[in-house]
Amino acid sequence: MxxxxxxxxxxxxxxxxxxxxxxxxxxxxxxxxxxxxxxxxxxxxxxxxxxxxxxxxxxxxxxSESEEGLQVLRQSAAQLLETVAKKQFHDIKIGEISADEDGFYVDTDKAERQVSADELDELANQMKRIIKNDASVKRVYLSKDEALKEVDGDPYQAKIISEIDSDNILFYDIAGVLTLAQGVVAPSLKNIKHFKLLSVAGAYWEGKSSNPMLQRIYGTAFYKEAELEADLKARQEAKERDHRVIGNNLDLFFVDPKVGAGLPYWMPNGATIRRTIERYITDKELANGYQHVYTPVLANLDLYKQSGHWDHYREDMFPPMEMDDDEMLELRPMNCPSHIQIYKHHIRSYRELPLRIAELGMMHRYEKSGALSGLQRVREMTLNDGHTFVAPDQIQDEFKKILKLMMDVYDDFDIDNYTFRLSYRDPKNTEKYFDDDEMWNKAQSMLKGAMDELGLDYVEAEGEAAFYGPKLDVQTKTALGNEETLSTIQLDFMLPERFDLHYVGEDGKEHRPVMIHRGIVSTMERFTAYLIEMYKGAFPTWLAPKQVEIIPVSDEKYGDYARKLNEKLSAIKIRSHVDDRSEKMGYLIRDAQTHKVPYTIVVGENEVKNNTVSVRKYGEDNSRDMSIDEFVMEILKDISSYSRDANKEKESVDKVR
RNA sequence: GCUGAUUUAGCUUAGUUGGUAGAGCAUCGGCAUCGUAAACCGAAGGUCGGAGGUUCGACUCCUCUAAUCAGCACCA
Missing domain, CATH: 3.10.20.30 (Beta-grasp domain)
Structure with a gap:
């Protein structure tokens, strides 16, 4: 041997x-x-x-101590769930089952009616019964033919088996039921003590929307009860962080079904946050060589035919409006063609490059109804858009500049939880993209080269590119754990070609520029949603809709002092307000706290006498007495520093030199 | 778009063997003028997402439709 x-x-x-x-x-x-x-x-x-x-x-x-040990536990739980599902529903078919850091799931398919959430308790009880009475797991190896016979009538299992590259196929025998091993199961089920079946939801077989939809049962499992409880609590807390919940509580925005799905209304509080972001990023870009413009949200459909959007992006576009004179007008889904018109309006010299055009550009995309979600996915959105037109030898440099700007901005917002993703086209599905292999390969390797040179970590993803070019995406997670793209930098050799862009070079001849598309703070909608969740509604002072709430101990006696203070603060553009409702002070303070106002000021007899304020900062339990001037100094410093710790500044920006 | 669920006053929500809806908060009116997270009393407010159907009668049953939620697919 x-x-x-x-x-x-x-x-x-x-x-x-x-x-x-x-x-x-x-x-x-x-x-x-x-x-x-x-x-x-x-x-x-x-x-x-x-x-x-x-x-x-x-x-x-x-x-059990390791990450993988947890995965094995969950896979065991999934395999056990499959077992009881088969016992409970004799005609059930089983698709993929899997375990990961979020829990486990089992895909099922039932002829009459899919498994419903009401049935989860019963399934869980049966799992517990087996764990208690019959926790042993036997290993059974079958040949491929035997395996196919075993799963006869279940096309999903048959497909999985047929794709296994072995004639020795492992099944687990749990309580007399054979289940195909789709992962590693522990020797015994007795460790599955703390699990919960969480929810059901549809999921396409093999992840393809052209395939039938199965019913996925989600669950999670832990070795220790405390860990399960902590996990369930974290899931609960994630819901409290949800920007839709906070947006409602703090009166930031709403969507009215009568007006239309995915068309948000910004209430004064939300609008203030958005305006602050817009002013911030506009100033930042102006200081970094961008020229801000305004361009129409509607354009002749021909513009989007020329750009390729009509061919490659039509699914996401609203249908064109046919006018009386047969002109076709289209709501724009992207701003790039508009900025190309700006570029083309003059003859451009090499001396002007890199030419940076920016706009808070409103766009409309016909998102699938199931994709809509609060401010995160909408049908009308305003993108912090920018297009740089560069000579080919300027690409690298401009890319770095954009990345540096981005990280600089992230620092101001305290965003540090993200990953870079290089998004390439799908080599197996090239008709989605402009057809030019050479350009794709060139652009993709340029991007990768730039990232490598900067020494930044990234993941690579095929099939995530824009139709006109590859991108660097900045991936973040929502409160509920879904991945989304925040910022993006995209390399584009295609549109300059399509629109026949050129600039006059030093040699007096015409040359083709390259476009870099970029969004730093994403769309106002998504970025605001992200900030709401990140800050949990407790915005730093510079972004907070209301920065100061002034509460007179008694409106009759101290209301005038409060209003005078309010005027003084408002005059220097501090968003301040006097709460002179005839309520008890405790009530007003509670209200200011639940609305997460950064500074709550109480004024009463002492303050009036000494010309001071009693300041309580959000998140702190104690109030501090200080003179009005001291307070003004403090809050102005707070705002101008983007509420950052002085010692935290500029760390990540230094990474990109 | 797909699978499943949900949709009751501004918000959060109770209401199963079908007999035209209860509450808390917010609002309004009184009363109170009070030192760091909700004083007290009272009033008003919904026809139960929308349309159609079954029934003597529907918030409760059925059909269609819209939106929302979880997830999938798609994506800033």
Missing amino acids: SKLSFEFPDGNQKEFDAGVSVEDIAKSISVSLAKKAVAGKVDGELVDVFAPLQKGGKIEIIT
Whole structure:
């Protein structure tokens, strides 16, 4: 029998006979380790404890303590859920089942009616019964033919089996039911003590919308009760962070179904936040060499035919309006063609490059109804858009400049939880994109090269590019954990070609510029939603709709002092307000706190006498007495520094030089 | 768009064997003028998302439709 060599995490090497299992290997170290082992990991791949190993490599024994141990627990729970689902519904079909850092899921398909949320409790009870009475898991290996026979009548399982590259297919026998292994299951189910079935939702088979939709059952599981409870609590808290909830509570925005889905209204409070962001980013861009413009939201459809949007982006566009004189007008889905018109309006010299055109450009996209979500996904949005026209040899430099600007802006907003994603076209589905292999390859490698040169980490994703070029996307997560793109920088060789753009070079000849599309603070809608969730509605002073709430202890006696103070603050553009409603002071303070006003000022007898204010900052329990001038100094400094800690400044900007 | 669920006063929500709706907060009116998270009393406010149907009678049952939510697919 041949020998296999294994290397342990501590560097030790050991040899075993081929066909040895992880359990055997663990036993050779210690019996207690073998007992604790829930799986093994060979060369980075999880394996069942009992699986006969056919090749050696780096080996790790997985116990409940590790990340992978948790994954095994969840996979076990998923496989158990599959078992009870099969017992409960004899005609059920099973699609993909999976476990990850968020929990686990099992895809099901039932002829009559899909599994409903009401049935989750019953399924969970049956899972518990098996864990209690019959927790052992037997391994059964079937040949491919036997396996296909076993899952007869279930096309999804048959498809999965047919794609397995082996004639030795592992099934788990749980309580007398065979389930195809779609991951690694622990030796026993007795560790599944703390789990919860969370919800059901549709999910396309194999993730393709052309395929039938299955019913996905979501759940989660932990080794420790405290961890499960913490997780459930975190899910609850995520809902409290939801920008739609906060937006309603703080009266920031709303969507009226009678007016239209995905068409948000900004209430004065939300509008103030948006206006502050807009002023900030406009000033920032003007200071960085951008020229701000205004261009029409409507244009002749021909413009979007020439740009390629009509061919490649029509699904996301509103249908054109046919006018009396047969002209077709289109609501723009993107601003790039508009800025191209600005570029083309004059003959451009190489001396003007890079030419940076920016606009808070309103666009309309016909988003699928199911995609709409508060301010995160809407049908009318205003993008912090910018297009730089550069000579080919300026691409790298301009890319870096944009990235530096972006990180500078992120610092001002305290955004530090994001990842870079290089988004390429899908090589298998090229008809979605402009057809020019050479340009795609060039643009993609240029982007990658720039990122590598800057030494920044990124992930690469095929099929995420814009139809006209590859992009660098900045990916963030919403409160509910969904990934979304915030900022983006896109390289475009196509539109300059399509619109026959040129500039006059030093040599007096015409040259083709390259376009860089970029959005720094995303759309006003999405960015505001992101900030609401990030700050949990407690906006830093410079962004807060109301910065100061002044509360007189008694309106009759101290109201005048409060109003005079308010005038003084308002005169220097501090967003201040006197709450002179005839309510008890405690009530007014509570109101200011629940609305997360950064500064609450109480004025009464002492303050009037000493010409001072009693200041309570949001998040602090104690109030401080200070003179009015001291307070003005403090809040002005707070606003001008974007409410940042002085020592935190400029850290990430330095990363991009 | 798809699967499932939901839709009751401005907001949050109660209301199952079908007999035309209760509450808290907010609002308004009184009363109180009060030192750091909700004083007290009273009033007004909904025909139960919309349309159609079954029924003597529907918020409660059925059909269609719209929107919202979870997720999938799609995306700033």
